[in-house]
Amino acid sequence: MKPVADKLPNCPQTYENRVFESHLPKVIKAIHRNVSRIGDRQPMLGTDDLKWEYCQPWNWVSGFWAGQLWLAHKVSADQVFKNAARLQNAYMKNTLALRMQHNHDLGFVFSLSCVADYKLTGNLKAREMALTAADSLLGRFRRSGKYFVAWNEDMAVTPGNVTGRVIIDSLQNMALLFWASEETGNCVYKECAIAHADTMSKTVVREDFTVYHTFNFDPFTQQPVGGENFQGYDDESCWARGMAWAIHGYAQIYEYSKEPRHLATAKELAKVVACQLIDDPVPVWDYRLPKHETPYRDSSAGSCTAAGMYLIAQHCSDPAEAREFRQWGDYLLAGLIERCDLSENNEAWGLLDEGASFVHRGRCRNMLPYGDYYYVEALMRACGYQRFFW
Numbered sequence: 001m002k003p004v005a006d007k008l009p010n011c012p013q014t015y016e017n018r019v020f021e022s023h024l025p026k027v028i029k030a031i032h033r034n035v036s037r038i039g040d041r042q043p044m045l046g047t048d049d050l051k052w053e054y055c056q057p058w059n060w061v062s063g064f065w066a067g068q069l070w071l072a073h074k075v076s077a078d079q080v081f082k083n084a085a086r087l088q089n090a091y092m093k094n095t096l097a098l099r100m101q102h103n104h105d106l107g108f109v110f111s112l113s114c115v116a117d118y119k120l121t122g123n124l125k126a127r128e129m130a131l132t133a134a135d136s137l138l139g140r141f142r143r144s145g146k147y148f149v150a151w152n153e154d155m156a157v158t159p160g161n162v163t164g165r166v167i168i169d170s171l172q173n174m175a176l177l178f179w180a181s182e183e184t185g186n187c188v189y190k191e192c193a194i195a196h197a198d199t200m201s202k203t204v205v206r207e208d209f210t211v212y213h214t215f216n217f218d219p220f221t222q223q224p225v226g227g228e229n230f231q232g233y234d235d236e237s238c239w240a241r242g243m244a245w246a247i248h249g250y251a252q253i254y255e256y257s258k259e260p261r262h263l264a265t266a267k268e269l270a271k272v273v274a275c276q277l278i279d280d281p282v283p284v285w286d287y288r289l290p291k292h293e294t295p296y297r298d299s300s301a302g303s304c305t306a307a308g309m310y311l312i313a314q315h316c317s318d319p320a321e322a323r324e325f326r327q328w329g330d331y332l333l334a335g336l337i338e339r340c341d342l343s344e345n346n347e348a349w350g351l352l353d354e355g356a357s358f359v360h361r362g363r364c365r366n367m368l369p370y371g372d373y374y375y376v377e378a379l380m381r382a383c384g385y386q387r388f389f390w
C-alpha cells in the first residue's frame, strides 16, 4: 500500500465538464437498450458474454437495476424507465414477505426501488413498502452494543458469531432509516443510524482510516472482539469496495446527520484512497494486495468511490477543498469511461466491465449491477445533480 499523505494529494489530471455531460446521454441510451432485455428480472452478476445471471427471491443486489431505471427516468423523464422500474415492485413486495431472510441490506434494496418511486412520483404504496422495510431494519438494532446486526445464520463465516457482527456495507443502508425519520417524524430511526455510524467509526474503521469488512462483538457482553476481511485479501488488508462503501456511506450519513465528525471521517477515508489511485484511477480490488497476486480491478469500487468524492465535495464549505474532491471524482470517473465503459457495445446488457464481486470465490472481471448503479450516480453528480434516493 502506498504511504498516506497528510492532506488530500493534488489530483493528477483535471477534466472539462463536457466530458461527462456528453457521456451521460450515452449511458442513458444503454440503459434504454437493456430495458426490454432484462424485463422484470433483477441482474445479479455479469456473464462472460456480457449478459446477466439473475437474483433469486431476496438478494442484496436486487435494487440496483431499479435504481438505474429511476435515475434514467430522473434524467430523461422517459416513461419507459418509470414503467420498467415499476415492474420491479412485485419482487420488492415478495421481498417484504420473506421476513426470515431480511438482513441489513434492506437499505440498499428499498432506497433504490420504493423510496426512489415515492420521491419521484409520490407513489404512496411504494412509501408504505419502504417504511415497512425500515421497520424491519430497525429491529436489527442492538441497543447495548449500539449497532445493527448485519447477517443471519446462513451467512455465518465464523460459526457462532453472527449475532454480534457488523459489516462496512451497512453504512449505505442507513439512508433508509434517516428517510423514515423524516417521513414519519419519528426520530428513533435516525438516532439508531447515528449510533451505528459512531460505533462503526470506532471499530470497523481502523486508526489509520483503512477499514475491515466485518467486525465482531461478543453477542452477550457486547464488547468489541475484532475485525475480519471476509471479502478482502486478508484480515489486515484494505478491501477497495469496503473503502468505497465507507467513503460514500459517511458522506451520505453526514448529509442527514449534519454531524461534522461524519464528514471528517469520509474525508480521511477518501484521502487514503486518493493516495492509492494517484498513478491509476481504476482501483485494484484490494489496496494492500501482495505483489505476487493478480491485480484484478474492481470498477464497482471505482464508481462508488467517485460518487463518494462528489458527495464529499457537495458538503465542503471551503470552495477550494470542494474543487479538489470534485477533481478526484472526475479523475476516477474518467478512468472508468476510458477503460471499463460498455455503453457503446450493443452486445452488453450492463454498463461497466472489470468488476470484482468476490475474488476468493473466483468472481472477478464481471459486470456488476452495483458498479453500474454508482456509475450512473457518479456521472449525474459530475453533471450537477445533487438529490438522489438515499
Ligand code: GLY
Pocket (backbone or CB within 6 Å): 169, 231, 241, 357
Ligand atoms: N458484501 C457486499 C459486497 O460485495 O460489497
